[in-house]
Amino acid sequence: MAVRRKEADTMEIIKGGVTAAKGFEAAAVAAQIKYQGRTDMALIYSEKPCKVAGTFTTNVVKAAPVRWDRQIVENKQKSQAVIINSGIANACTGVEGMMYCQETAKEAAKVLGIEEAGVLVGSTGVIGMQLPIDRIKAGISELAKVKKAGIESGTEAAKAIMTTDTKKKEVAVQFQIGDKTVTIGGMAKGSGMIHPNMCTMLAFITTDAVISRKALQKAMSNDVEETYNMISVDGDTSTNDTALLLANGMAGNKKIKKGTPEFEVFQEALHYVNETLAKMMAGDGEGATALFEVKVVGAKTKEQAKTLAKSVVCSNLTKAAIAGHDANWGRILCAMGYSGAKFDPEKVDLYFESTAGKLQIIKDGTAVDYSEEKATEILSQEKVTATADLKAGEAEATAWGCDLTHGYIDINADYRS
Structure with missing residues (x-):
């Protein structure tokens, strides 16, 4: 059953993920790459060759799959398959790692009857x-x-x-282009090594839209700045971060072009998919118990708002306070202060909000007479929002992260074993 969004009558949220769009198939198997007793390899397959857009990690240390997929995107090669494994990242693996990407593509081409040059690969797990x-x-x-x-x-x-x-992290939407129904679906993984510096995880988006290659890449490149680049779990930008968008054109709509x-x-629907996956990753941070959302409103510029929001969501002291359900607002104001963005701290209003209610914590940079008990109740929910109003303009931005708990250390202290 589709659920219509109130804010966009042209789009419906539907059940599904990467196989929601026409012509896409998928599979999962247990190949025992590293894990035992669970599936650890996945396939995304399209009946028809797809145009591909992609964004990749800015980390100088790039995993072999990142370099492999970038070549395919840059060479404008069409693709019909993505092979993904979990458990081993194929990062810092030298010439051998690149050879394994090629061997993966060759094997996929042979068994699927497709072009080897367009086989995309993805890996996630232990480095080295x-x-x-x-x-x-x-x-x-x-x-x-x-x-x-x-x-x-x-x-x-x-x-x-x-x-x-x-x-699991998956989402799908449908919308109309003329008299044709177009679908976008996606899946992602991300829990640790998550930090806003494009792109902060693995994400695979599929669509049956007929769309120009330039429009496809522009839509994806533009949107990561407002979605995946606005999340953080631990400040670590991974070696394997990849987001791929595949379009097979099977919806049969009039071709979508830039500026129309x-x-x-299309961009609005893609934004919903990307933002939903991004928030799922932020809320599922390693050891996390809450999704922490930071909104900066009343800013002079969008860039100012983004810088401030990301600084707060990345603050370990703030994240620890959220974990402790402690309304330690000084940590938020402090994180804003060292962000590098200029603002007047004596004009800032700050609010905490969740399903338990909304509470103003500071007005014009100083504390108001609020109930600590109510603040603790608000901060004890699964999603907590901090809203900072600069009262300096009309721009705003939102960033997403999670609380910082002992669980994060427990997971990462022995991740390789």
């Missing part, structure tokens, strides 16, 4: 370990045998790419 390529190849053969359309296969693929994630009303509709 070499992939067990024989298991990868065997896994690809199994994936090809069990791939299918439908919601279930997409969900299984979303589960297979998880590492320290505690829940249709492009704006």
Whole structure:
């Protein structure tokens, strides 16, 4: 059953993920790459070749899959398949790691009957370990045998790419372009090594839209700045961060081009998918108990608002206070102060909000007479929002993160074992 969004009559949220759009299939298998007793390889497959857009990590240390996929995007090569493994990142693996990307593509091309040059790859997990390529190849053969359309296969693929994630992350929407129904669906993984510097995880988005390559890349590149680049869990930008957007054109709509009303509709739908996945990752941060949302409103410029929001959401002291359900507003104002953005602290109003209510904490930079008990109740919910009003303009921005708990240390102290 589709659920209509109040703020956009042209778009519906539907059940599903990467297989929601026409012509896309998926599969998951247990290849024993590193994990035992669970699936750890996934396939996304399109009946028809797809145009591909992508954004990648800005980390100087780039994993082999990142370099492999960038070549495909930059060379404007069409793709019909993405092979993803969890458990081993294939990062810092030298020439051998790149050779394994090629061998993965070659095997996928052989068993799927597609062009080798367009096979995309994704890896996530421990850095520095070499992939067990024989298991990868065997896994690809199994994936090809069990791939299918439908919601279930997409969900299984979303589960297979998880590492320290505690829940699958998928979303899909539909909207109209002329008299044609267009679908965008996606899945992502991300729980640790999450920091806003494009792109902060693995995300795979599929659409059946007919769209120009330039419009596809522009839509994705523009949107990561407002979604994936506005989340942080621990301040670590990964070696493997990748977001891919594949369009197979099977919706049959009039081609979407940059600068048209249709492009704006596509961008809005893509934004919802990306933002939803981004918030899922932020809320599922390693050891997290709450999604921490920071809104900066009343700013002079968008850039000022973004800088301030990201500074607060990245503050370990603030994140620890959220974990302790402590309305330690001084940490928020402090994080804003060292962000590098100029503002007048004596004009700032600050509010905490959740399903338990909304409470003003400071007015014009100083504390108001608020109830600590009510503040603790508000901060004890699964989603907590801090809103800072600069009272200096009309610009605003939102960033997402999570609380910082002992669980984060427990997970990362022995991640390799």
